[in-house]
Amino acid sequence: MFRSRVATLGVAALVLTACGGNSAEAPQKKTELTLYNDKGAWTKYFDEMGALSKQQIGLGMKPTGYTDSAQYQAFIKASFRTKVKPDLFTWQTGGMLEEVVKQKQVADTTAIWQEAIKAGDLSQDLLPYYTVGGKQYCVPMNVAYWGMFYNKQIFDKYGLKPPQTWDDLVATAETLKKNGVKAFYHTSVLFSFVWFEQLMAGTDPDLYDRLATGKAKYTDPGVVQVMERWKQLIDAGYFINPGDKTDPGDVLKNGKAAMVSFGSWFNTSMTTRDMKAGTDYDFFVIPNVNPALPKTSMIFESGPLCSLAKAADPEAGQKYLKWWTTAQAQEKWATSRGDVSANPKVTIDDKALGTVTKDAGSGKYRLVNRYFEATPPPVLTAALDGFSKFVTEPGTYKEVLETIQKAADEYWSTHQ
Numbered sequence: 001m002f003r004s005r006v007a008t009l010g011v012a013a014l015v016l017t018a019c020g021g022n023s024a025e026a027p028q029k030k031t032e033l034t035l036y037n038d039k040g041a042w043t044k045y046f047d048e049m050g051a052l053s054k055q056q057i058g059l060g061m062k063p064t065g066y067t068d069s070a071q072y073q074a075f076i077k078a079s080f081r082t083k084v085k086p087d088l089f090t091w092q093t094g095g096m097l098e099e100v101v102k103q104k105q106v107a108d109t110t111a112i113w114q115e116a117i118k119a120g121d122l123s124q125d126l127l128p129y130y131t132v133g134g135k136q137y138c139v140p141m142n143v144a145y146w147g148m149f150y151n152k153q154i155f156d157k158y159g160l161k162p163p164q165t166w167d168d169l170v171a172t173a174e175t176l177k178k179n180g181v182k183a184f185y186h187t188s189v190l191f192s193f194v195w196f197e198q199l200m201a202g203t204d205p206d207l208y209d210r211l212a213t214g215k216a217k218y219t220d221p222g223v224v225q226v227m228e229r230w231k232q233l234i235d236a237g238y239f240i241n242p243g244d245k246t247d248p249g250d251v252l253k254n255g256k257a258a259m260v261s262f263g264s265w266f267n268t269s270m271t272t273r274d275m276k277a278g279t280d281y282d283f284f285v286i287p288n289v290n291p292a293l294p295k296t297s298m299i300f301e302s303g304p305l306c307s308l309a310k311a312a313d314p315e316a317g318q319k320y321l322k323w324w325t326t327a328q329a330q331e332k333w334a335t336s337r338g339d340v341s342a343n344p345k346v347t348i349d350d351k352a353l354g355t356v357t358k359d360a361g362s363g364k365y366r367l368v369n370r371y372f373e374a375t376p377p378p379v380l381t382a383a384l385d386g387f388s389k390f391v392t393e394p395g396t397y398k399e400v401l402e403t404i405q406k407a408a409d410e411y412w413s414t415h416q
Helices: 010-017 040-057 069-079 095-102 110-120 125-129 151-155 166-178 189-203 203-210 220-234 250-252 265-272 314-324 327-337 351-361 377-392 395-414
Strands: 032-037 059-066 089-090 138-151 261-262 282-286 296-306 367-368
Touching: 032 040, 032 069, 032 314, 040 059, 040 265, 040 314, 040 327, 089 314, 095 377, 110 125, 110 138, 110 314, 125 138, 125 203, 138 250, 138 265, 138 314, 138 351, 151 327, 166 282, 189 203, 189 220, 189 250, 189 261, 189 296, 203 220, 203 367, 220 377, 220 395, 250 261, 250 265, 261 265, 265 282, 265 327, 265 351, 282 351, 296 314, 296 351, 377 395
Parallel strands: 032 059, 032 089, 296 367
Antiparallel strands: 089 296, 138 261, 138 282, 138 296
16 A cells, blocks of 8 residues: 655654553453554544444454555554553565464454355455365455546646556557657656556566466566566656655646556545546556457455454454444545445445456456465565566666576475
8 A cells, every 4th residue: 555655753762652551461342442554544434434433333443554565564463562552453465474374363253254245245256265175264444446546637638548558558659759748657666666567567478477476487588578578668768767766646646747657545645635527637548568369457456454363352353344344434444535345335436446446346347356476475575576686776676586586486385
C-alpha cells in the first residue's frame, strides 16, 4: 500500500505509546483494541471505524500508524517476543503471512471466513490468499486493483483518451513528451517494482507466476526482454526523475507527471486533495503489452487485518475481525476513502473503480498477485534493491537480474 516516505514516528516513540494495557500475561476483557498499521496516512479513517465499531458492537479501536514499512515490520516481529503486543495489526499476504503463521503468532480465522462466504460478505476468490496449511488467517483489510490514474485536464488539453492498446499508451506518452509533459511517475524507493510487475504480467503472466514460485529464472530470455522494454521507456524520457521525493498524489495533481500507476487505494490520495473523479482525474486499466493474451492482466492485492493468537483478549480480536467483514462496516470503510471493498455487497460510488471492481469479480481480467506479495521475502528484498538501482542506472539491467537470481537460487534451494 502507498506509504509516505517520511517516517513521522520512530520505533522508540511507538514502543512507548504501546506500553500499558497490552500485556498478554493475564486474560483481559477489552472494550477498546489497539490496531497497529503501516498506513499512518489513514489514521483518520481508522479512527472513524473505531467510533463505528464502538457504536455497533461495543468494541472500540485505536490506531497507531507507521509511515515507514521496514520500521513497522521490525516492530511487529519484535512485539511477538515482548509484552508489548498489538491486539490487531495489518500485514501482507504471500510469504510474509506464511512466515508469521508458522511462528504460531496469528489467530486462526477459518470460522470467520466460512461464515462470511456463506453470508456473501467475502468472495471465495480471496480465500487462497489467506490460506496457510489449509486454514485461514486474518481477514481482508482491503482489496485493490491496479491500473493507471491520470490527470484528466492534461489529457483533455492534448486531446488524449484512455489507451485501448499498449501501442496507444506509448503513443500517448510520446505526445505528452512532445508537449513537455512527463508521462509516467516512478520511484527508486519501495515501489520500484511497479513497472516490472506490470510489464511482466502484460507480456507473459505465466512466466510471471513461474518466477514467483521458483520455476523460472530472472535471467531467462523473457525476463531480460521485459527489462529491455522497460529500459526503452526510460531512455525515451517518459518518466520523471525516480529520485523525486514529491508525493505521487501531488505529482498527479500538479501535473509533474500525467499518469501514476497504483492500486485503487491511491484514489484516497486524490479525494484527500479535493480532486474530483471524472473531472480532475480518472482511471483506466493498463492494456497488455502482448495483444495476443486471452485476457487483460490486472495486478491485484489484498492486505490482511490480523489478530494475535496470544493476544490480551483473543475473543475481542475475533469479534472485531468478524465485524470488519460485514457490509455495515465495509460500506463505511470503502466510501470514506473513496476505494473499493472486499465485501461484494458494497456499492462503489466512483464510476471507473466501480466498473473495474464489477469486471474483475466477473472474470473479465486475469488477476495477477502483486509482486510484493507474490515474491518470497528474501528474493523481494534483492529485487527491490535491484529495481531501485535499475531505474537510476538503466544500463545495469543484466547485472540487476543476475543479482536477484542469485538470491532466488539461494532461497529456492531450501524451499522447493
